[in-house]
Amino acid sequence: MMNRINQKLQEDKKLLSIYFTAGYPNLHDTETILQNLEASGVDMIEIGLPFSDPLADGPTIQASSTQALKNGMTTEVLFNQLKDVRKSVSIPLIIMGYFNPMLQYGIDAFCKKCAEIGIDGLIIPDLPVDVYNEQYKTTFEKFGLINVFLITPQTSVERIHFIDSISNGFIYMVSSASVTGSQSGFGEEQSNYFKRISNMNLKNPQIIGFGISNNETFTQATTYAKGAIIGSAFIKHLSKEGVKETDSFVKSILNKT
Amino acid sequence: MMNRINQKLQEDKKLLSIYFTAGYPNLHDTETILQNLEASGVDMIEIGLPFSDPLADGPTIQASSTQALKNGMTTEVLFNQLKDVRKSVSIPLIIMGYFNPMLQYGIDAFCKKCAEIGIDGLIIPDLPVDVYNEQYKTTFEKFGLINVFLITPQTSVERIHFIDSISNGFIYMVSSASVTGSQSGFGEEQSNYFKRISNMNLKNPQIIGFGISNNETFTQATTYAKGAIIGSAFIKHLSKEGVKETDSFVKSILNKT
Amino acid sequence: MSYNINEKGYYGEFGGAYIPEMLYPNVEELRQNYLKVMAEPKFQKEFKQLLKDYVGRPSPLYFAKRLSKKYNTKIYLKREDLNHTGAHKINNTIGQILMAQRLGKKRIIAETGAGQHGVATATVCALMGLECIVYMGEIDIARQAPNVARMKMLGATVVPALSGSRTLKDATNEAIRDWINNPVDTHYIIGSVVGPHPYPDMVARFQAVISEEIQWQLQEQEGKTKPDYVIACVGGGSNAAGAYYHYLEDTDVKLIAIEAAGLGVDSGESAATSVLGKEGIIHGSKTLLMQTKDGQITEPYSISAGLDYPGVGPMHAHLYKSGRAQFISITDNEAMKAGLELCKLEGIIPAIESSHALAVFEQKKFKPNDVVVLSLSGRGDKDLETYINYFKL
Amino acid sequence: MSYNINEKGYYGEFGGAYIPEMLYPNVEELRQNYLKVMAEPKFQKEFKQLLKDYVGRPSPLYFAKRLSKKYNTKIYLKREDLNHTGAHKINNTIGQILMAQRLGKKRIIAETGAGQHGVATATVCALMGLECIVYMGEIDIARQAPNVARMKMLGATVVPALSGSRTLKDATNEAIRDWINNPVDTHYIIGSVVGPHPYPDMVARFQAVISEEIQWQLQEQEGKTKPDYVIACVGGGSNAAGAYYHYLEDTDVKLIAIEAAGLGVDSGESAATSVLGKEGIIHGSKTLLMQTKDGQITEPYSISAGLDYPGVGPMHAHLYKSGRAQFISITDNEAMKAGLELCKLEGIIPAIESSHALAVFEQKKFKPNDVVVLSLSGRGDKDLETYINYFKL
């Protein structure tokens, strides 16, 4: 059976993927958010497993993680919340989190649990490619999980090819050198970068993340890439409007009314 | 003509000498204090020329010097106040002061002025014996001024003999190792010291100063020495009772009523 | 068994470079160049010269007579407190600023706890005319005010870290974020033997001058290059790494690492990583760290800003796990007492970090003939207010 | 003409021992013994060893590249700021504490202005286990708070001087009074080349290690032992005396003395003794001092507590009068600016006293090939608050 991510990537459309931090704004919002997002037409979701020291994240996601932890979110709690998620949600689900909480859970146990629940992939910013390859690849594959790798504007051509060669699913293309949420729009530099990568004709499609916050940036990103991921902008929306109003956010991104 | 100090020392009695700071408590108290002291039966007076940094003096005399300077006392002013002192005061008068103000006035001019006024001697705590001998002795002698030297409990026997040999008038015997005003009575140590010096049978009589504050200490001191000098205790009295009441102070020291 | 780093950047099972891809080019550039650059004669010459003429090295190895007498053993203090800026930290920043120049960097960032590393970084940036941004926890900014003032005087920008425990760990997060945001022109001068490979090794090599000097200084004074013990406090572990470095593989020399127990190892207010920590990832390195069962990093506590860190460098994790070094925890109270004792016995006011190391003598008995070298990592000027308030002087 | 002291204790017409008889035995004991004791090999060995292992000497002679470039001349900084306790003062207190031990003294007193000498004295007293009382003007206690804290940590008793200008002059008076009151067991460690003979000479000899080192350090770096200029700030004059010492009789080497002009030489708020002073007696020595026409000593002013003194040592009075040294006055503002400049250009925060010396480069032009050695007498840690407030950082 093909992984849901790969299935989704075969669809002839630009994909919208949304990130949110599990346990934020309230501990038990996870399921509601997942269902609402799917209902609004989102293609894929990254569920953030909060971490105390999210060093690749900007202030918005960092604050949501702190709040989620305060609310009582733990790996255990999250897995419990997701236990029956596949009864109501069918789009690809990715858990995004830092390596240490997973390591403490036990990588094998963690992957096993993900598989049971129906998680399709993982994004682990601080798990380096070589360590993954040497130590964890077989485990991930055993449980049918896709590990998504990142590239950035500074990633060398060579390394992009290497990452492409070992990737499955898609490449997470960081829009600019920055932690999450720190850009407000894309300029020429980014367009050139998007074009450059697009022209490389990689084996794996790319989904662009970091700095996408509205229809304009979504459109810019997906002109060159298969899709785009929104994180901070959605967290901001959540903190202002709460979980009920996610539909309007997604519509505004897709410019549907 | 014999210097008034030497004359006084020949009298067959124990001598009471009083120190006060010129210009204290008020700028123009000098003459009144001098006259009152003589009237009360004091034998000799040290007139303090105030100095900004009286490093051999304790807090009482230091404070009186600061006040005197604030009141406007200067070398010039003091000499003016004393201009006609010999019309009303006949006991020996000694100017006691630090060397720098005299140096700035000019030692020759200073001595000349003293002689004109009828000052009999000088006590200059920070003018060392050897400097005096080499540089200023002839000037002092030319103007008939006695320079009084100090000895302390730490002064070696040799040095005492040396100081005795070059002294004229009396030796100022510092009662104990201390700045002025810091002792409250004499103990065995001091008595032994007084006896020791007395037994040396020096050429010059000794007058004891520092720490004499009442009849008891005056009596103790004069048991062994020719006389005693009171400073801080008199300044304290002045600051409490003012210039009018000096008589009662002197009487209390001499135990006369 | 080797106690030094292996080719892959690990000390035993600890170390590595657990970094986001955004940092890969920077860290990789450093990894590929650091040994090469450090081996250049010109680099070595410049480094050595600055250590001598600017930092004031060699730092003395001082035989502490009265302290030795009190504890009936032979105590030598390695006087890193006498270095320019007042701690061992500058050995590393001198090295790294030269490295940054070689790599063509124009902008320097750093994290700091006690402020010593921040001052040392601001100092070398002024010396080289480079821009300097220092991240410092809000709590540390308050308790190490003199060092904040010094950084400002030196022209550095001090940015408060407002998240988490608002101490060293969080300042490090902020510095890493800055580096992610500025990947081209910026060099991140990490202040201890922590962070992703090659930082722990590079910093240890720059600090190794400490034990290099101890060897010949001890030869001069004791007629032998090896002490019986080397003792150092461990925050991240850089002064310890420097003091141990040339003795790492020589097990005749016993190593003692002193950690901050805060209010007590079991009080919940502690920074004693070896006792309380478990293997995990912090700031790009696999090491021992204090964390919840769940893998969330714990907020540490110590009266000493420089030891108030929930991890240790991977070298130290390895030294602990392998038993090569003995780890001893010292409470706030024990450290403060030992610090005051050094003032009174030897006329040296130690940094509170170093006071933790000094407290070893109340915990462990040494033999009269033992030669004990203790790394006096810094001076206490930055800690005066803490001392004065503590002792109500 | 000789610029050193003569047998009678005078530099030219300046010097001597204008002391009350109460001090005669103490001063005489010292006078008779100081050269003899200093000449003892055992004394020399102990002194040198402590300077090396405890103080951290030699202090570097650091070629200040960026400062040199800015002023287009060759500037070397003699890094007394790197000494233990942060200034040159400790060279002298180490010497005097050994002297006091030889003389069997058990109790040590000192005066202090900037607090550096007080700290240096408290330090050596702790080192030797002797009681220590430090007199310090009430105003200086307020403006040099870190040093007051350090003295307390070191176990010294700090006694405020409440009279006069409540600065260094008055602290000195109080110390002398204490000595008069305690003539047997007490040694008075004077902190500069002031006071009655033999103090100026003894202190100069202890500080002479500065120029002794400059000679060979310059040989190493410039291939010659003589600089073209030696520059130092002058409070009492001890760091200057030490920096000049071995060059005093060699008129190829030009000497520059920097005095504190406060708000301006003619402002009434100044401490520029050479310009404003006249011959007179202060603290037992004939020298230049600021005084009224009447011979009352004037209250000086400088932003720098260590230069806020109405006199200079007799050596400097002689150097001034004979023209051997050039005297330059530097205002508060000029000094503060120069201090900040050193921070920004060289990463060194100087004591405000030393900042006065640094301001010379804005006042006087040197030739590109001139070798200029400047005594960086102390570090600025004690002055951080003053700097920060002044520059509103």
Ligand SMILES: Cc1ncc(COP(=O)(O)O)c(C=O)c1O
């Ligand atoms: C004086 C001093 N000692 C020790 C430390 C701890 O750091 P490390 O363990 O890296 O030596 C610090 C950190 O700031 C420090 O300032």
Ligand SMILES: Cc1ncc(COP(=O)(O)O)c(C=O)c1O
């Ligand atoms: C750093 C420093 N420099 C200079 C001085 C001035 O003293 P001297 O003129 O004796 O060197 C002081 C006095 O406290 C000082 O602390």
